[in-house]
Amino acid sequence: MKKGTLRQILLITDGCSNQGEDPVAMAALAREYGMTVNVIGVLEENERTDGLKEIENIALSGGGIHQLVYARQLSHTVQMVTRKAMTQTIQGFIHKELQTILGSDKEIEDLPPEKRGQVVEVVDDLGETMDLEVLILIDTSASMQHKLPTVEDALLDLSISLHSRIGQNEYSLYAFPGRKKQVERLMDWTPQMKDIHKIFPKLSSGGVTPTGPALKEAIDAYQKKRSKRGMLEDDGFIEESGS
Amino acid sequence: MTDSSKNQAANVSYGTKIRGKWNNECYQIEKRLGNGALGTVYLANSRKGHVAVKVGNDTMSISSEVNVLKQLSKVQGSVLGPFFYEMDDWEVNGKRHPFYVMEYIHGEPLFSFIQRRGKEWLGILMLQLLRDLSVLHREGWVFGDLKPDNLLVEGAPPKMRWLDVGGTTVIGRSVKEFTEFFDRGYWGLGSRVAEPSYDLFSTAMIIINAAYPKRFDRPKENSEAYLMNKIDSSSILKPYRTILRKALTGKYQHALDMRNELFTLLQEDNPKSTARVKTTSRVTTRKQSKKTKNHKRTRWVETVLLFALILTIYTLYLVGYGF
Numbered sequence: 001m002k003k004g005t006l007r008q009i010l011l012i013t014d015g016c017s018n019q020g021e022d023p024v025a026m027a028a029l030a031r032e033y034g035m036t037v038n039v040i041g042v043l044e045e046n047e048r049t050d051g052l053k054e055i056e057n058i059a060l061s062g063g064g065i066h067q068l069v070y071a072r073q074l075s076h077t078v079q080m081v082t083r084k085a086m087t088q089t090i091q092g093f094i095h096k097e098l099q100t101i102l103g104s105d106k107e108i109e110d111l112p113p114e115k116r117g118q119v120v121e122v123v124d125d126l127g128e129t130m131d132l133e134v135l136i137l138i139d140t141s142a143s144m145q146h147k148l149p150t151v152e153d154a155l156l157d158l159s160i161s162l163h164s165r166i167g168q169n170e171y172s173l174y175a176f177p178g179r180k181k182q183v184e185r186l187m188d189w190t191p192q193m194k195d196i197h198k199i200f201p202k203l204s205s206g207g208v209t210p211t212g213p214a215l216k217e218a219i220d221a222y223q224k225k226r227s228k229r230g231m232l233e234d235d236g237f238i239e240e241s242g243s
Numbered sequence: 244m245t246d247s248s249k250n251q252a253a254n255v256s257y258g259t260k261i262r263g264k265w266n267n268e269c270y271q272i273e274k275r276l277g278n279g280a281l282g283t284v285y286l287a288n289s290r291k292g293h294v295a296v297k298v299g300n301d302t303m304s305i306s307s308e309v310n311v312l313k314q315l316s317k318v319q320g321s322v323l324g325p326f327f328y329e330m331d332d333w334e335v336n337g338k339r340h341p342f343y344v345m346e347y348i349h350g351e352p353l354f355s356f357i358q359r360r361g362k363e364w365l366g367i368l369m370l371q372l373l374r375d376l377s378v379l380h381r382e383g384w385v386f387g388d389l390k391p392d393n394l395l396v397e398g399a400p401p402k403m404r405w406l407d408v409g410g411t412t413v414i415g416r417s418v419k420e421f422t423e424f425f426d427r428g429y430w431g432l433g434s435r436v437a438e439p440s441y442d443l444f445s446t447a448m449i450i451i452n453a454a455y456p457k458r459f460d461r462p463k464e465n466s467e468a469y470l471m472n473k474i475d476s477s478s479i480l481k482p483y484r485t486i487l488r489k490a491l492t493g494k495y496q497h498a499l500d501m502r503n504e505l506f507t508l509l510q511e512d513n514p515k516s517t518a519r520v521k522t523t524s525r526v527t528t529r530k531q532s533k534k535t536k537n538h539k540r541t542r543w544v545e546t547v548l549l550f551a552l553i554l555t556i557y558t559l560y561l562v563g564y565g566f
């Protein structure tokens with residue numbers, strides 16, 4: 001089997017959007033393009049969670065996972081959410097494959113317990129070996145400012161986890177609001193996250209939170225990457241091949 | 244996680260009979276043992292006697308744990324993890340809950356055992372752990388989420404048992420599940436690739452955790468120096484210094500290498516540690532001082548007996564006994 005690429009958008013924010021397109025709609029659009037949108041809400045201890053509903057809805061319509069977390073647990077959460085999201089996406093594909101084999105109304109639960117293990121193995125296998133593209137969107141609005149060092153740690157931690165996989169990884173990093181634009185690219189696609197230290201201190205935060213435009217930008221970035229790659233490579237998820 | 248709220252399996256009440264849809268086995272719930280992210284573990288009564296039953300919501304994750312338990316139950320000559328019985332589905336109120344049945348481990352948490360029975364058990368139980376790890380590694384697996392919470396001490400003679408094998412990962416892949424304090428990635432001291440040295444790092448952190456029950460966070464930089472400093476400022480940890488350093492910096496390729504050095508250390512340390520016991524407990528002090536007079540002679544007799552025993556075994560071996 002030839003394996004495709006998993007495309008994940010990881011949104012790290014602490015509250016409500018207040019500028020531009022509806023982020024929930026943008027997340028739904030991203031999903032149409034075959035991306036998954038995952039959201040991590042970073043809270044202060046004792047902080048109220050105004051943005052909770054929006055965070056949940058973005059993830060829901062983006063086909064991804066959401067998680068609220070206190071800043072000090074961020075590292076563990078970011079890598080866990082990413083891992084879970086990958087598994088979930090793969091499971092979705094496997095689910096479709098299963099239906100073509102077993103019939104349209106069948107689920108993994110309809111397999112006898114002894115057979116399920118094999119399906120899990122395939123999912124594990126793909127999660128480990130598939131290539132992964134993660135586009136990270138960081139909310140740099142004023143209230144996030146003092147949480148940014150923690151976000152930086154969490155992203156480095158994420159790269160430790162992902163680089164321990166067998167598959168290839170590519171990252172790209174955007175901040176919103178940017179210094180001049182709503183959304184600013186901090187890092188173009190790269191297989192290494194290590195230069196992140198140089199980027200982070202340059203972040204400056206503003207008052208608005210254009211979450212929708214940020215998601216839109218993420219979709220464009222993925223589209224550009226895809227067209228750059230051209231038609232040579234098939235982007236299908238799984239392809240039968242000789243072996 | 245998002246699914247923690249939908250963990251309806253968390254409330255199966257006392258006396259409930261869980262019957263499997265596929266195998267038709269019945270389990271009567273006696274009490275709740277604990278709650279995990281993926282499900283809830285109950286003590287239950289069955290035809291097999293007492294068993295532990297984990298009831299979950301998500302078929303995939305339950306099946307994933309079952310995969311590991313099955314593999315571990317297959318390993319000959321060593322008991323790794325709870326013995327696996329079966330997996331099934333329980334249908335109740337139109338909802339389907341996947342569950343699996345495993346051996347009930349009637350044990351005591353590692354640190355509470357050590358606290359009750361004495362510090363000298365720490366080293367001994369670590370020897371056991373390292374031996375079991377060497378078997379697990381030989382079978383091509385790494386434990387991953389190794390921490391005191393996943394270790395119980397069971398029975399007489401006390402034996403270290405493993406719980407929650409959900410993090411167990413095939414060597415060469417990325418570790419599935421971990422806990423920051425015991426994860427070398429968190430400390431910036433290595434990758435999360437599943438290899439024997441990953442577990443040995445966690446083992447070292449378990450020993451450190453024994454001296455610092457509250458644990459501690461990582462420093463901004465230079466974790467190695469920071470951890471060594473923690474080790475040097477604890478009287479419990481100091482004797483283990485060299486071994487801990489090697490494990491923390493990934494110098495051991497095999498669990499048995501670490502085990503052998505720990506074993507040697509415990510042997511050297513033994514006379515000293517009995518002296519330490521004397522000062523800690525009055526009751527033993529009396530017994531001990533009475534013994535000291537005869538100490539040398541007993542030792543000598545022991546040596547002779549041991550030698551005789553080894554000779555006998557060796558002779559039997561040469562003769563080909565048991566072939």
Ligand SMILES: Nc1ncnc2c1ncn2[C@@H]1O[C@H](COP(=O)(O)OP(=O)(O)OP(=O)(O)O)[C@@H](O)[C@H]1O
Nearest residue numbers: 276277278279280281284295325346347348407409
């Ligand atoms: N076989 C067993 N025998 C006795 N007690 C058990 C057994 N398995 C689990 N337990 C108890 O149930 C608790 C929950 O176990 P479980 O492994 O499901 O949760 P967990 O360690 O929180 O992990 P996870 O997040 O992977 O579900 C354990 O902490 C332990 O006290």
